[in-house]
Amino acid sequence: MNFTLKIWRQKDAKSKGGFQQYKVTDISSDTSFLEMLDILNNSLVHEGKEPVAFDHDCREGICGMCSLHINGHAHGPEQGVTTCQIYMRQFPDNSTITVEPWRSTAFPVIKDLVVNRGAYDQILQAGGYVSVRTNSVPDGNAIPIPKADADESMDAAACVGCGACAATCKNGSAMLFVAARVSSLAKLPQGRVEGIRRAKAMVAKMDELGFGNCTNTGACAAECPKKISIAHIARLNREFLSAKLKD
Numbered sequence: 001m002n003f004t005l006k007i008w009r010q011k012d013a014k015s016k017g018g019f020q021q022y023k024v025t026d027i028s029s030d031t032s033f034l035e036m037l038d039i040l041n042n043s044l045v046h047e048g049k050e051p052v053a054f055d056h057d058c059r060e061g062i063c064g065m066c067s068l069h070i071n072g073h074a075h076g077p078e079q080g081v082t083t084c085q086i087y088m089r090q091f092p093d094n095s096t097i098t099v100e101p102w103r104s105t106a107f108p109v110i111k112d113l114v115v116n117r118g119a120y121d122q123i124l125q126a127g128g129y130v131s132v133r134t135n136s137v138p139d140g141n142a143i144p145i146p147k148a149d150a151d152e153s154m155d156a157a158a159c160v161g162c163g164a165c166a167a168t169c170k171n172g173s174a175m176l177f178v179a180a181r182v183s184s185l186a187k188l189p190q191g192r193v194e195g196i197r198r199a200k201a202m203v204a205k206m207d208e209l210g211f212g213n214c215t216n217t218g219a220c221a222a223e224c225p226k227k228i229s230i231a232h233i234a235r236l237n238r239e240f241l242s243a244k245l246k247d
Helices: 033-046 118-126 147-157 164-168 175-186 189-208 219-223 231-246
Strands: 003-009 018-024 096-100 109-111
Touching (some): 147 175, 175 219, 189 231
């Protein structure tokens, strides 16, 4: 398979970026998208050119580091997968593929397709702490938790913090990310120690870092690789209002 790649190149956050066009040929249909970029970079290095910088780590759909906007979609054309789970057979032969970094004010470009997602770390830090017994293996039945609550908490905890929600949202909102983090703890006793202030503190930090407001378009959930439901945003709103009322 042969492809034309339009890839965003940018030296650093202060430099002006732009698209550059590359050709890749004889690509196997079973090649993953990141492997295809590896092949491109190998060719660029042999030509004495600067390779394309992009994030990656596990390449197993677990970490969310492979955060790319492909043909206008976060993580590519498929739903419920990360970029590393996209294969070249999902693109028509001889097609043109546009690859960009996350487009969000809170995620400044570091280089090429790599962005700084440290804002998410700051939001997590604002969430406070949890009460967890350490240094020994806890008894799985020591703290009774209804299965429905445990399942809902685990669904929210599946969020990998990749940033696709904020990059997809027309407002640049991180509400789905914050909602997943708050909701994963709101249903568990371990999260109650900071439960009263957690939602309020994380929303305040989100606003401080320049993320936009949520208008419930649902675009975030549609592009989320872990299919986090916007129902968690409703819980975040309840937790936030509850904290405000207690103030």
